[in-house]
Amino acid sequence: MTQSTRTSQLADSAQFDYPDLNLSIKISHFIQETLALTKRLFIQLIRRPSTLIAGLVQPLMWLVLFGALFQNAPDGFMGTSGQYQKFLGAGVIVFTAFGGALNAGLPVMFDREFGFLNRLLMAPLVSRSSIVVASAIFIMSLSLLQTIVIMGTIATLGAGLPNVLGILVIIAIVMVLVLAVTSLSLALAFSLKGHVELIAVILLTNLPLLFASTALAPISFMPTWLQWIALLNPLSYAIEPIRYIYQHPDWSLNAIAVVAPWGSVSLIGCLGLLSAFAAVSLYSIQPLLKRSLG
Amino acid sequence: MSIAIDNRHNEIQAETSNSGVGSTEIAIVIQNLKKRYGTVDAVKNVSLEVRSGEIFGLLGPNGTGKTTTLRCLCTLVQPDEGLLEVYGISVTQNPAAVRQRLGYVAQEVALDKMMTGRELLEMHSDLYHLSKAQSSDRIQSVLTTLDLMEYADRLIGTYSGGLKKRLDLAAGLLHNPQILVLDEPTAGLDIESRQIMWTLIRQLQQSGTTILITSHYLEEIDALADRVAILDRGTVIASGSPQDLKKSIGGDRVTLRIREFTPLSEATQVREQLLELDVVKSVTVNELQGNSLNLVVEAESDVLTQIEFKLNSLNLPLFGISRSQPSLEDVYLAVTGKCISEPLN
Numbered sequence: 001m002t003q004s005t006r007t008s009q010l011a012d013s014a015q016f017d018y019p020d021l022n023l024s025i026k027i028s029h030f031i032q033e034t035l036a037l038t039k040r041l042f043i044q045l046i047r048r049p050s051t052l053i054a055g056l057v058q059p060l061m062w063l064v065l066f067g068a069l070f071q072n073a074p075d076g077f078m079g080t081s082g083q084y085q086k087f088l089g090a091g092v093i094v095f096t097a098f099g100g101a102l103n104a105g106l107p108v109m110f111d112r113e114f115g116f117l118n119r120l121l122m123a124p125l126v127s128r129s130s131i132v133v134a135s136a137i138f139i140m141s142l143s144l145l146q147t148i149v150i151m152g153t154i155a156t157l158g159a160g161l162p163n164v165l166g167i168l169v170i171i172a173i174v175m176v177l178v179l180a181v182t183s184l185s186l187a188l189a190f191s192l193k194g195h196v197e198l199i200a201v202i203l204l205t206n207l208p209l210l211f212a213s214t215a216l217a218p219i220s221f222m223p224t225w226l227q228w229i230a231l232l233n234p235l236s237y238a239i240e241p242i243r244y245i246y247q248h249p250d251w252s253l254n255a256i257a258v259v260a261p262w263g264s265v266s267l268i269g270c271l272g273l274l275s276a277f278a279a280v281s282l283y284s285i286q287p288l289l290k291r292s293l294g
Numbered sequence: 295m296s297i298a299i300d301n302r303h304n305e306i307q308a309e310t311s312n313s314g315v316g317s318t319e320i321a322i323v324i325q326n327l328k329k330r331y332g333t334v335d336a337v338k339n340v341s342l343e344v345r346s347g348e349i350f351g352l353l354g355p356n357g358t359g360k361t362t363t364l365r366c367l368c369t370l371v372q373p374d375e376g377l378l379e380v381y382g383i384s385v386t387q388n389p390a391a392v393r394q395r396l397g398y399v400a401q402e403v404a405l406d407k408m409m410t411g412r413e414l415l416e417m418h419s420d421l422y423h424l425s426k427a428q429s430s431d432r433i434q435s436v437l438t439t440l441d442l443m444e445y446a447d448r449l450i451g452t453y454s455g456g457l458k459k460r461l462d463l464a465a466g467l468l469h470n471p472q473i474l475v476l477d478e479p480t481a482g483l484d485i486e487s488r489q490i491m492w493t494l495i496r497q498l499q500q501s502g503t504t505i506l507i508t509s510h511y512l513e514e515i516d517a518l519a520d521r522v523a524i525l526d527r528g529t530v531i532a533s534g535s536p537q538d539l540k541k542s543i544g545g546d547r548v549t550l551r552i553r554e555f556t557p558l559s560e561a562t563q564v565r566e567q568l569l570e571l572d573v574v575k576s577v578t579v580n581e582l583q584g585n586s587l588n589l590v591v592e593a594e595s596d597v598l599t600q601i602e603f604k605l606n607s608l609n610l611p612l613f614g615i616s617r618s619q620p621s622l623e624d625v626y627l628a629v630t631g632k633c634i635s636e637p638l639n
Contacts (some may be wrong), residue, residue: 029423036420037470047449053574115404118370119465123421212433291372 023183030126037134041107045138051121054060055142059150063088064215067157085159090243091215093150094235097143097174101181102202104139105189109198112189128289134284136182143178147171159246166245169253169267176274177238183281190288214239219259231260234277235271296557319346320607321473322367327376328391329362336362338528340376344473344506349499351519352508353626360508361401364477370400380473394422397471400476403458407451411442411461415468422469440494445540456487463494474498476507480514489630492518514624524629531630539552540620543628545575547620548589548597552605560610561585567604573597593619596636 045052062084070084111117114202120131147170155161162170185202190199205271210216212226213235219227230236240257243269253268265273315369316529322344329337339360339482344350352360364537365371367378369389378385380392412433419429435442445453453461456549459479480488496520499505509515514523516536523533532539558579562570565587573595578588591597598617604614620628 032420036417040406040413041419043413044406044408098572115400115402116406118400118404119418120421121370122368122393122396122398123418124390124423125421 006162018045028125030130033125034130034133037130038137041134041138054274055100055146056149062092063153085154085157085241086246089154089159089246090239092211093174094146094238095210095215095240096150096182097178098235099141099206099236100143101178102185102206104182105185105198106195106251108135108186110187113194117150131244132183133185135186138174139182140178142169149173158176162245170242170245172237173241173271173274176278180274180277180278180281183285187288189287208234209233234274238274241267253284295495321346321381322506323377323379324367325362325377327366327378328374329371330364330374340530342530342533343522345503346504347502348520349505349518351522352525353514353522354632355510358525359476360525364475364508368439368475395472396475397466398475399462399466399504401477402480403459403462405450405461407449410447410449412446416463418465424469432468436467439466455597456483459483469511473506474503478509479507507528512626514623524626526630534628536622538593539625542623543620545590545620546593546617547624548591548615548617549613550587550601553613554584556585558585561587568601569609571600573600
């Protein structure tokens with residue numbers, strides 16, 4: 001290669017100087033880099049399927065075991081007639097999705113610790129958000145699969161299946177929650193020191209948030225102080241709408257899903273709150289991505 | 295060129311007359327770079343210029359700030375102070391343009407052992423926004439150049455250390471960068487992989503790539519670099535072409551072993567005696583190597599005969615004696631006052 005070829009190469013690469021590049025090319029580049037990162041996550045999953053298998057078996061165990069726990073509870077015990085599975089189902093769906101999303105930051109933290117993240121940061125990415133979006137797409141796909149399997153299992157256990165629209169709304173709720181929690185998990189991965197610290201935070205957050213929600217028991221069972229916490233817990237605003245759809249075949253978007261001291265929240269209102277939660281999480285991650293990591 | 299070697303941290307600017315290599319275009323400019331981590335000054339003051347098409351070596355033991363300098367240049371770390379430019383583009387202000395032109399191969403190989411080599415390269419080509427056609431073209435090309443075809447579709451987890459390093463280099467070359475930055479390219483490699491790497495680096499230079507390498511191996515810098523900068527505790531203390539630096543040190547080096555392992559008292563005594571000779575400029579007792587004596591003597595003198603005569607007159611044996619013109623190791627010793635293999639304190 002002669003000097004003149006080198007110079008013409010320089011001229012060629014000048015085409016890719018941001019921000020002079022036009023918007024449609026930037027968008028297609030963003031999609032290209034995001035899909036590449038998502039592809040990597042799926043490759044890892046296929047070659048190491050234990051995560052997927054564990055992720056599908058765990059919620060099934062919850063459903064079966066917890067359901068069995070309350071097998072002989074008096075009918076109407078949970079404030080509604082029907083099996084405990086119908087009540088518990090919503091909790092398991094949300095809890096499984098939440099757990100998966102909370103762990104989304106771990107692979108990124110390991111990449112950061114082992115230096116792989118530097119490869120991504122060295123590349124001329126249109127935006128480092130592609131790293132977040134790739135994780136989000138991956139975790140959302142997994143959650144979708146888990147949700148479908150759980151809903152199928154609930155139906156098999158005889159606790160019924162919502163109508164098609166209901167299923168779509170449930171999936172939408174789960175997707176928005178997962179997006180929010182994935183962003184937060186990635187924010188932690190970018191700001192905490194190492195994977196030990198990240199795992200500690202995940203453990204401290206996972207179970208307490210589960211118990212301080214309506215996943216396992218209705219709000220009426222709780223003392224006032226716990227009710228307050230549960231009503232401030234975003235998870236409750238995912239669980240209650242899903243539960244409502246399961247328990248009321250005649251559900252509608254305006255039906256009241258949550259009754260809180262400060263007011264009632266309808267189904268569509270819950271979805272709105274969760275969307276706001278997701279927007280805030282995604283926004284909070286931006287400054288962390290901008291600053292250099294190391 | 296007047297040089298005062300007695301002052302340890304003297305800046306030796308070796309005059310580089312047209313060293314011939316590299317065009318006059320400047321590929322990299324670093325001026326007064328400063329980077330601090332907490333209370334530690336990793337880089338105190340680094341300035342250097344790399345010409346387009348040359349191989350530039352950054353020499354110094356581990357911990358002197360080589361890697362930090364590279365990371366500032368490669369947009370991974372924000373410098374505290376200083377100017378950094380790549381072909382006239384500011385690194386701090388326009389990092390995206392710089393990333394397009396640079397290929398960085400870090401010291402620690404960081405690969406994903408669950409992917410195959412080809413998958414990693416495909417990921418890289420997407421991150422660098424190559425088109426489908428460009429991508430398959432370039433992947434084919436780097437796999438061939440780095441002799442990785444056979445291993446391309448095996449999992450990276452099965453690769454040997456040398457293979458992983460080559461794949462790392464392949465990834466760095468994929469987008470055909472104008473400048474390749476290599477941090478300790480042969481650290482931990484066996485001799486054969488090392489030779490392959492050196493040949494590759496020379497080939498890359500032939501094809502027009504500018505190369506910046508850091509190393510703590512003197513022979514590597516000596517063999518590859520057109521020009522070199524010596525780093526000591528975060529500052530550049532000498533720079534120039536290896537030949538000019540050696541010339542500027544002046545004098546020949548003599549290594550004298552009285553016995554295979556000489557007692558310290560004897561070595562010190564002989565040292566005093568030898569300093570009396572006119573042609574002998576300095577004598578150091580090398581405690582790390584059996585108390586042998588390292589002398590700096592006047593070039594083209596009959597010093598060997600004089601030394602043998604002296605030892606005879608003292609009734610001392612002569613286990614071994616050798617004489618050579620200054621090497622890069624001598625340059626390093628002269629400018630830093632220590633051996634490159636000494637641990638930093």
